[in-house]
Amino acid sequence: MLRRLLGAALVLWGAATVAFAAQVALPGDRATIIFNIRAGQPIERTPEELAAINAQYGFQLPVLQQYLDYLSGLVRGDLGNSYQQFRPVTAIIGEQLGATLVLTASAIALAWLLTVLWVTATAGRGRRTSGFGAAVDTVSAGLPHYWLGVVLLLVFALELRWVPVISDGSATGLLLPALTLAVPLAGFMGQATRTEFERSLAQPFVLTARMRGMSDLGVRVRHVLRHSALPAVTLSGWALGATISGAVVVETVFTRAGIGRVLVTAVNNQDLPIVTGVVVLVAALYVVANLLVDAAHVLIDPRLAKGTTS
Amino acid sequence: MSTVLTDAAPGAPRPARTGRPGGRTRRPRPWSVYLATGTALFFLVAVAAPGVLDTTDPLALNLSQALQAPGPGHWFGTDEAGRDLWSRVVHGARPSLAIGAGASAVSLSLAVVLGSLAALGGRVVGPAVDRLVEVLFSFPSLLLALLLVALLGPSALTQAVAVGVGTAPGYARMVRGQVLSARGSAYVEAAVALGHSPARILRRHVLPNALRPLVAIMALSIGQSIVWASSLSFLGLGVAPPSSEWGALLEAGRPYVAHAWWLTVVPGLVIVALALAATTLGNHLQSLLERRES
Numbered sequence: 001m002l003r004r005l006l007g008a009a010l011v012l013w014g015a016a017t018v019a020f021a022a023q024v025a026l027p028g029d030r031a032t033i034i035f036n037i038r039a040g041q042p043i044e045r046t047p048e049e050l051a052a053i054n055a056q057y058g059f060q061l062p063v064l065q066q067y068l069d070y071l072s073g074l075v076r077g078d079l080g081n082s083y084q085q086f087r088p089v090t091a092i093i094g095e096q097l098g099a100t101l102v103l104t105a106s107a108i109a110l111a112w113l114l115t116v117l118w119v120t121a122t123a124g125r126g127r128r129t130s131g132f133g134a135a136v137d138t139v140s141a142g143l144p145h146y147w148l149g150v151v152l153l154l155v156f157a158l159e160l161r162w163v164p165v166i167s168d169g170s171a172t173g174l175l176l177p178a179l180t181l182a183v184p185l186a187g188f189m190g191q192a193t194r195t196e197f198e199r200s201l202a203q204p205f206v207l208t209a210r211m212r213g214m215s216d217l218g219v220r221v222r223h224v225l226r227h228s229a230l231p232a233v234t235l236s237g238w239a240l241g242a243t244i245s246g247a248v249v250v251e252t253v254f255t256r257a258g259i260g261r262v263l264v265t266a267v268n269n270q271d272l273p274i275v276t277g278v279v280v281l282v283a284a285l286y287v288v289a290n291l292l293v294d295a296a297h298v299l300i301d302p303r304l305a306k307g308t309t310s
Numbered sequence: 311m312s313t314v315l316t317d318a319a320p321g322a323p324r325p326a327r328t329g330r331p332g333g334r335t336r337r338p339r340p341w342s343v344y345l346a347t348g349t350a351l352f353f354l355v356a357v358a359a360p361g362v363l364d365t366t367d368p369l370a371l372n373l374s375q376a377l378q379a380p381g382p383g384h385w386f387g388t389d390e391a392g393r394d395l396w397s398r399v400v401h402g403a404r405p406s407l408a409i410g411a412g413a414s415a416v417s418l419s420l421a422v423v424l425g426s427l428a429a430l431g432g433r434v435v436g437p438a439v440d441r442l443v444e445v446l447f448s449f450p451s452l453l454l455a456l457l458l459v460a461l462l463g464p465s466a467l468t469q470a471v472a473v474g475v476g477t478a479p480g481y482a483r484m485v486r487g488q489v490l491s492a493r494g495s496a497y498v499e500a501a502v503a504l505g506h507s508p509a510r511i512l513r514r515h516v517l518p519n520a521l522r523p524l525v526a527i528m529a530l531s532i533g534q535s536i537v538w539a540s541s542l543s544f545l546g547l548g549v550a551p552p553s554s555e556w557g558a559l560l561e562a563g564r565p566y567v568a569h570a571w572w573l574t575v576v577p578g579l580v581i582v583a584l585a586l587a588a589t590t591l592g593n594h595l596q597s598l599l600e601r602r603e604s
Binding site for chain 1: 342441442444445446448449450451452453454456457459460461462463533537540541544545546547560564567568571574575578579581582585586589590
């Protein structure tokens, strides 16, 4: 467990280093860029004006000093200051993070629900049904978020008018964006789970359970599902990151507030501290999620605990 | 939509048919492979000679025909300036596939270099590259791509590089695994026992065997790259709208979604068709290669 934590810390440090390197690598003089971003057009600046900005952001310091400052800032939970808005990045992200986390959490929950229902219903039921189930998995895994989002929007919001067109804070407004993220994710998880599910169905313990007189549904839900859930659990750590990056697109489709919108605006404006701030944050979430996934593995399959060094 | 998952995907072994005398050694190709091949051929024609498939000039304005729904005159409808969407989609194949292929080339080259270094780099370089890949992998592909777009500014070239770098870590892991398993195989052991030099073993045995699956992965990766690249365009961070690149078509059609659904649904459907065709062909190739090996 200690080794895992150390590995996680190393990845985080690496992510922070990449983020810092990206800020330094921004082509051109950063003080000039900041002025241009704020003015919205390139204007010649006097050295005094540039010096003030340099002092404010610490650009005149040696790069190594800046790097150490950045790292120590991260440890204190400071992601630097936005180039465009005169505010700390943490404040800007903090305002929008909640909406995105609600969206991703409901999307992952919805994806689990869809996967469990679909795989339990179709896996290992003869060639035709299983084949159809697998084909649906493949197709839904390949659906781009922007397209699925637009189609759902057209059908359910514009045509049927069941839900609002613009996703506000309400629960009905959350439904379509969450579904847009959940369907491709469920496709991936279905692909990972289906093979395992069919393998588990052929195991001796399934036969034993059937001999005890358990119904087919009971066997699937009580025994097989637990065995085949592992690959999908493994995916969940990755899914969190993928869902957040999917949220970038989905928030644009449904004009929904969140860090995705913040990120797109920041990329457009070359507001690097916000971009790297979001990226580091998502990397951190990914690392934490994977630690949790490792822990969940042992809970689901206690046999794995023997293999780990604790 | 991750790259690492593609290997966990379909290609899963179907339960073998039993009860047939002699058994079947060759499975017939599934119909989806024919469909995918047909789709791929269509797009190749659109890339090579768009003039064969288009019905009018893709940029010809015709305001009297603006926002026409799909019908006999305009198979895919028209946009707000009366441009024919079918012709635009056909002409969009070239920029879209060029960006996709470019991204895929960037991605796989990076993956081969990083993956081989991680597997063969010895005690110092190997783990270091391993860590680097792990760090890059902790950034979701789209976010890594967005970071590069922020640095380089939006353009077609940036799009290809950004998507390529964004998807590389997943493939690098895959290559690493392939190289490791080739290195640990019996034929490499035999070559070592025969006293062949490490360079020769690497060139003749390890790399060819480790990189063979890349042919299949290439098909998968082009499909994925096109989806990611069009996502960037859709966000307004790729090729700018006068271009007929499919993502740019989507972005241009987005304001009209309530009045002219075809402007977003149709180009999206085209991308989905191409991505599915690429995935199907890639998986098919992969299973062919696996069967030959076993």
